Amino acid sequence: MNKSEKFDGDLQELARFGKAISHPARLLILKYLADTKTCVSGDISDFIPLSRTTVSQHLKELRDLWLIHGEIDGLKINYCLCSTDINRYLGIFDEFFGKIKSVEITCKSIL
Amino acid sequence: MNKSEKFDGDLQELARFGKAISHPARLLILKYLADTKTCVSGDISDFIPLSRTTVSQHLKELRDLWLIHGEIDGLKINYCLCSTDINRYLGIFDEFFGKIKSVEITCKSIL
DNA sequence: AATAAATGTCGTATGTTTGCGACATTAGAA
DNA sequence: TTCTAATGTCGCAAACATACGACATTTATT
16 A cells, blocks of 8 residues: 655655654664663663563664664673764755755745 | 653654655655745646545645645645745754764674 | 573554545636 | 536545564573
């Protein structure tokens, strides 16, 4: 039923990024990793008001898009931001919204 | 089941924006409006490879977030971008990702 | 070897999104 | 006033997302 494949690859990719940041838990994970630089999966779960299982799933979604990366360290897993891929998505985002931002005011009404 | 209310208002708002741009049809609508400055609902439907009903729903979602605005003109409805609100969301986005962007490379592995 | 700790995956329930045809509404044209 | 065109809303079905407990796996500790 999903007809996303009918659209440009660029738009699909930006949409995928939009979906990744469309849940506050995932945003909070990114924020937390930006603050701590790197940290263990369990610390993230403790920090987020959801069950460990659910957090684990959100981590997976971020991993699938290469926004974060997990490295095994014995029994623990150290997570960190993947700056390269984040910046790639930010580039796509800026490219798209740069054009939109430069559009002059268009609403006729006060609203 | 959705526990979004457990998170900061800022994060919720950015997540809402993420959701709005998480479908290529909605991105294409924004792009089309940026190109045409203003245009009629029917033109948008013709431009997008989905049924008129579905496009109408996507328009509603963008309207609900005030990313676009529709003005009645007789039998037709002229849509346009709401620069002010778009820029507000872009501000929230930049505020958040500015911090993330400034994080030094953190991945230990080559991946 | 037995146990405990940290984490991921599976199964499942419930909620949300996507997509569309059928219908309702409103404005202009004949 | 009747007809047609442009659009939105309703109701449904299929797909996807969210959330979590129970289980599996792996590694360190005793």
